[in-house]
Amino acid sequence: MYTLTVESLDQEGRGVARRDGKAVFVEGALPGELVSCSTYRSKPTYELASLEAILRPSALRVAPRCPCFGRCGGCSMQHLEARAQVAIKQRVLEDALRHIGKVRPEQMLPAIHGLPWGYRHRARLTARYVPKKGGSLVGFHERRSSYVTDMASCEVMPPRISRLIRPLRELINRLSIRARLPQIEVAVGEEADVLVLRVLEALSEADAALLREFADAHRVHLYLQPRGPESAYPFHPPRAADLYYALPEFNLKIGFSPTDFTQVNHAVNQVLVRRTLSLLDPQPGERVADMYCGLGNFTLAIARRGAAVVGFESSPELVARATANAAANGLSEVARFLEMDLYRMDGARLAELGRFDRMLVDPPRDGAVELVKALADDAPRRIVYVSCGPATLARDAAVLVHARGYALRAAGIVNMFPHTSHVESIAVFDRG
Numbered sequence: 001m002y003t004l005t006v007e008s009l010d011q012e013g014r015g016v017a018r019r020d021g022k023a024v025f026v027e028g029a030l031p032g033e034l035v036s037c038s039t040y041r042s043k044p045t046y047e048l049a050s051l052e053a054i055l056r057p058s059a060l061r062v063a064p065r066c067p068c069f070g071r072c073g074g075c076s077m078q079h080l081e082a083r084a085q086v087a088i089k090q091r092v093l094e095d096a097l098r099h100i101g102k103v104r105p106e107q108m109l110p111a112i113h114g115l116p117w118g119y120r121h122r123a124r125l126t127a128r129y130v131p132k133k134g135g136s137l138v139g140f141h142e143r144r145s146s147y148v149t150d151m152a153s154c155e156v157m158p159p160r161i162s163r164l165i166r167p168l169r170e171l172i173n174r175l176s177i178r179a180r181l182p183q184i185e186v187a188v189g190e191e192a193d194v195l196v197l198r199v200l201e202a203l204s205e206a207d208a209a210l211l212r213e214f215a216d217a218h219r220v221h222l223y224l225q226p227r228g229p230e231s232a233y234p235f236h237p238p239r240a241a242d243l244y245y246a247l248p249e250f251n252l253k254i255g256f257s258p259t260d261f262t263q264v265n266h267a268v269n270q271v272l273v274r275r276t277l278s279l280l281d282p283q284p285g286e287r288v289a290d291m292y293c294g295l296g297n298f299t300l301a302i303a304r305r306g307a308a309v310v311g312f313e314s315s316p317e318l319v320a321r322a323t324a325n326a327a328a329n330g331l332s333e334v335a336r337f338l339e340m341d342l343y344r345m346d347g348a349r350l351a352e353l354g355r356f357d358r359m360l361v362d363p364p365r366d367g368a369v370e371l372v373k374a375l376a377d378d379a380p381r382r383i384v385y386v387s388c389g390p391a392t393l394a395r396d397a398a399v400l401v402h403a404r405g406y407a408l409r410a411a412g413i414v415n416m417f418p419h420t421s422h423v424e425s426i427a428v429f430d431r432g
Contacts, residue, residue, distance in 0.1 A: 014027050072142065073149070093413050107411075108410070121189075121266050125184045127168075130148070189242070189243040195220055221258075268415065269297070282309070283305075287310075290309055296322035366392060369395060372404065379431065382430050383431075
C-alpha cells in the first residue's frame with residue numbers, strides 16, 4: 001500500500017497519478033485527492049491500482065446515489081459532481097483533438113447534457129441463477145468481473161424499469177429454465193416498454209403462464225430471443241409492440257424494434273438532433289448524405305428541412321426500418337436509404353454516389369477513416385461529424401484537416417451517458 005496525489009482523470013474515469021516514473025490508474029480517485037492505494041496489476045509503463053482510503057478528498061466528490069456504485073460496472077463517475085463530469089469529458093475531447101489529431105477547433109461548443117438520473121432507455125442486463133446467492137441475479141456485470149451485481153434497482157434507468165429488477169429475479173427463480181435464461185434486453189419507447197428474454201431452451205407450459213402473468217401485472221411486452229437478435233419475437237402480448245421515440249421539434253416518430261440500435265438517452269438525443277441540424281444547416285434543394293444513418297434519426301430531420309437526403313447504412317434490417325420510418329412520416333419523396341458497407345469505401349465508390357452539398361457522419365466507435373480518406377475535390381463543403389469515440393474522431397479530423405483541406409470550425413461534447421466515462425461529441429468541418 002502506498003500514498004499518491006491524483007493529477008487527472010483518464011478516459012475511463014480513473015484517477016491518474018505518478019509513481020517511480022510510471023502512470024498509476026486508481027479506480028474511484030479524483031483529481032487533487034491524496035489517496036492510499038494498492039496495485040493489482042503492474043505493467044512496464046503503468047500500474048492499475050485499487051483505492052484503499054481517501055486521505056484528502058476533492059471538493060467535487062459527492063456521495064454516490066446508487067448503493068451498488070463501486071461494485072457495479074455500469075457507472076464509473078457517480079462520485080463526481082455532475083457538472084464536473086461534463087467539464088472533464090470536454091477536456092478529454094480537447095486533449096484527443098490536440099494530441100491525436102494535431103488540430104484545434106476554432107470554437108468549443110456548449111456541452112449538451114440533460115437529467116443525470118433515469119435517462120437510460122436501453123440496457124442489456126445479465127441474468128444468472130446463483131443458488132449460493134439465494135437464487136437469480138439480474139443486473140450489470142460487476143466491475144472487472146464476469147459476476148453479476150447483486151442489485152435490486154438501477155438509478156440510471158427509468159424508475160418504472162428499475163422497479164422491475166426484483167420482480168424479474170423472483171420470476172426467473174420460478175421458471176424451469178431459470179439456468180438457461182442468460183440475458184434480458186430492455187427497450188423503452190414513448191408508449192411501450194419491452195423486455196427481450198434470451199432463452200436457450202423451450203418454455204414449459206407453466207413457464208409460459210408465469211411470463212404472461214408477469215407481463216400483464218407489470219404492463220410490459222415480453223419478447224423471446226432463442227438465437228441471435230434477429231430471432232426475437234413478441235411472446236405476450238403476441239402482437240408487436242408499438243415502439244418509437246419522438247422528435248417533437250421536427251414532428252417525427254422514429255419506430256424501432258427491441259433489438260435495434262437506438263440512442264440510449266431520448267431527451268439528450270432531441271437536443272443533439274436540434275444542434276446537429278443547426279450546424280449542418282441543410283437548405284431546400286440541396287442534396288445531403290447521412291452516413292451510418294441507422295433508423296433515420298438525423299436523416300428524417302434533414303428531410304423535414306426540405307433537403308433531398310440519402311441515408312447510407314450497412315445493415316439491411318436498419319435500411320428497411322429507416323425506409324418504413326420515412327413512409328410513416330410522409331417523407332418518402334425526399335428521404336431514401338441505401339445499403340452500403342462504409343468501412344470499405346474508396347474514391348471510386350464514393351464518386352458513384354454523386355455530389356453532395358453537405359454530409360452528416362455518425363459512425364460507430366471505430367470511426368469513419370476510410371470514408372474521409374475517400375473524399376475528393378468535389379466533396380461536400382460542410383461535414384458534421386457525430387462521434388462516440390474521441391480518439392477516432394481526432395484521427396479522422398486529422399485526415400479532414402491535414403489531407404483534405406477542411407477547417408475544424410467547432411467541436412463539443414454530448415453527455416449522452418451521465419455517470420459513465422463514455423464521451424460522445426460533435427464537430428463541424430468546412431471546406432472552401
